Amino acid sequence: MSLFIRYLLIGIMLPFGLSSAPAQSMDLPQLQGNGSLEHLISEVWTTRHGLPHNSVNAMAQDSQGYLWLGTWQGPSRFNGREFEIYDDIRVTGLPDIGIFTVDVNHCNGSLYVGGARGGISRHDDGQWQELQPAPPFINNLNVDSQCNLWVSSSEQGLLFYENDQRSSVFTTDNGLPSNAVFQSLLDKQGNLWAATSEGLAVKAANATGFSLIKSVPNGRVRTLVMAPTGQILVGTQEGIYQQTENFGFKRFQPDFNASISALHYSPEGHLWIGTYRRGVWRIRNGETQSLDTNSGLPNNHVLDIMHDHEGSIWVSTHGGLVQFRDALFAKFTKAHGLVGNYVRAVMEYQGNIYVGTSNGVTRINSEGNFIVGEGTELEGQSVLSFQRHDGELIIGTYTGGAFAWNGKQVTRHYHQGDKLPDNEVRKIASSSRYGLVLGGPDGLTHISPYGIKQLTVDDGLLNNYTTALFFDSEHQLWAGSVSGVVKITLTDAGDDIRYQTEEINLRSLSGAELAFQIVEKQGHLWVATDRGLVVHRMGTDEWQIFNRDNGLPFDNFLSVAFDGDANLWLGSNRGAIFIDHDAFTQTLNDPNTLLPYQRYTEVDGMSSSQVNSGGPSLYRSSNGHLWLATASGVSVINPQHRRDLSSSPPPVVIASVKADDRTLSYGEEVASDTQRVAFEYAGLGYLMSDHIRYQVRMRGFDNDWIDKDSLTRTEYTALPARDYVFQVRASYPGGAWSEPAQFAFSRSEHFWQKPTTWALLLLAAVLIAFIVVRARLRFLNRSRRQLDRMVQEKTAELETLVRQDPLTGLGNRRAFDERLRLELKRSQRSDKHLSLAIIDVDFFKQVNDRFLHTVGDQVLIELSRLLVTLLRDVDYAARWGGEEFAVLLPDTSLEEAIEVADRVRNGVQHHDFSRLLDEHQLTVSIGVSCSEHYPDHSSLLVAADQALYQAKSNGRNRLEYK
Known part of the structure; x- marks a missing residue:
């Protein structure tokens, strides 16, 4: 069992006060952030997604948040969704479009690129400036802490540029073992290290030349990195060497034999290793993990590794670009120890999570994953439902009836021919007052101290095929079927149970009939149906339904649950839906208010976006984690981690502004006949780039922020003549808004809008009015009727013209x-x-x-x-x-x-x-x-x-x- 699973399951056991199951007291690490590589979300970009070339030779992130990529088809700027390619050498000043290395000068935000034919160019504020080249090829560019540029060339040695001017050159004449330099590094003591084709060399802070490090092999040294401790790590063709003291080195993990192409330390201090043929490796807390083409990497030749401002790891290969980031959801599948992948039910019992699959039950705890009921009739059963009752876990199956499990063995077995009309037990409800109710395709089976009673349509059910069962806080039984919902009031008569059935007419609520799950929360009954989420205020006749009409993405919901902050979660075949508590409360009180929601799918780490119907398929464990039964394993999320990921908003930039397809500069005045001004913008966040939302405001036109959801383009037409400032801000779902990016411009007046024009028009109007009045006075007595008719005609004409x-x-x-x-x-x-x-x-x-x-x-x-x-x-x-x-x-x-x-x-x-x-x-x-x-x-x-x-x-x- 991996360390990730041990940490995760320890966290699952933490009590949260919501379960009657025995709780354990232990420290809980965060659910996310502790996973092995295969548990991180990985996303791959290739030429099919707009990448100009699948070989991404180098990467860097600028101060705005853009990712810059060096490819054989030019430098490319990436905002998380689109690639902007700079492949015009007449613009960049480079002798060739092939880029092998990039680096950012964090002193001024400028970017350096270099590569084929030895070209070097600097990009700053949209402008390119060519630097003195170093042909035939640039292997690496490195900006030191003093903001000076070091250039590692293929034949000219190591070159030093100060203020973008070459001032020093180090070659074999200065002690380098070779003029083919792959990388340089200036450590905290002022020692200058050079990785060359003939070994590692160093120029001590007080020395005039380089010395060869003999404890590192004399072959090609491709990469250098400084560990958080200040030690130098060296990537060679034979593996990694680690600095011991001063200029001594020893083999780092002697059993790790690979040709090293890249080394990088993540913000957490984990060492990431890129190799030429064996993919990417990570050393974390002494544990070594790897990924190659067999486990999702597009190519085994790793070219570069970096982390961005949000902590995601980026790996570039010959087969494309890969991002590794924390997943909102962790997942368990057969690969992680489940007995089956098709999961219908999840429930906590005795400090364990029980997962019911189509191939049996798996028990998950801090010790690992265990098959439940091995060697009994329970083993291998297709599970439909769970429910705790009288200290036992009742397990409903598809063909084997229901089993009572006490944590160690099966204590009772309810089946056809014994107590059940059918072996299919789809739903289970438990009451401390009235006992156990099992639901299947042939109605309900009530097991009480007075015996067993069958309830069918003859007893008031709308349909025998049961799809939902729930005892509320008043011990009233709610039964859902394919034909609707009934409320059953049970009364203990002393020697028997009596039943009073009341039909709940849901058809008036958008035609709802099929109820999948019923829960009670905050004085309301919540019903997931085929037409939306039905909400009933307990003790009243008030029923409401929420679906597309209220802003939700679809109508069919299979499960419903609440997290520790009373936020609403809905399960569907198209992902998990999150709705903020305050937002839903507002819509509950005012149904005309649209519901803001967030939908989560596989891109957020879910094992499958298909959340099944089950008993229950969406479940909150005692530590506050939410478990979802899906068609490909079980997914689990710590809602707190959702808030953590959303807490820091992505920076936003305005990528382009166009007035009638003409690019507009900041502060420019647009012509009076301009019909349309269009703005394109992007939130430079990579943790949840698919979920970034935007708000825009045009000062001088809008008073309030306008929601744009995920749209990255806004247009304005027929703007009046005045000064404007366009603003845009971005956020992750439920998170804070970023500082707005803004763009100022103005629109000129038409000639008829100018004060002098209006003065002339006013004077002309006065003269015309005077003449008209005189004319009307002269002919009024003679042609009053004619003038009245003309006035009427003119009035109609003007109304038409307007x-x-x-x-x-x-x-x-x-x-x-x-x-x-x-x-x-x-x-x-x-x-x-x-x-x-x-x-x-x-x-x-x-x-x-x-x-x-x-x-x-x-x-x-x-x-x-x-x-x-x-x-x-x-x-x-x-x-x-x-x-x-x-x-x-x-x-x-x-x-x-x-x-x-x-x-x-x-x-x-x-x-x-x-x-x-x-x-x-x-x-x-x-x-x-x-x-x-x-x-x-x-x-x-x-x-x-x-x-x-x-x-x-x-x-x-x-x-x-x-």
């Missing part, structure tokens, strides 16, 4: 907003769906650039006419702005809207614009949303705009829907 786009004749933005609000109200009254499509002309700027704006206007007119012919009479089209159009589709579902939108897209694609555009063909991208999922004005517009952006991002001339 709501009409002057170019296309379609409704304008104002008219569209009024129509949208009207149609939404009508949709809500009629209980019918309203769909929205936003249409954007692809590459319309090219049309204007090639054919001039006059032709572009004619194209928009032609397109608007075509649009009207392609739409139905009930549909309403308007010009949204620029080359964008918006279409309202009343009484139209999302599926019907997609058909209409696709007809429009095809119609435009095949329409003949040749009289205007010669052979240039026009296409459009369309985003579609529906009030079925976005019932209010803002969310409907935002969803359609996001879908439009997705359509343009996915290649244009297509439609996407939300």
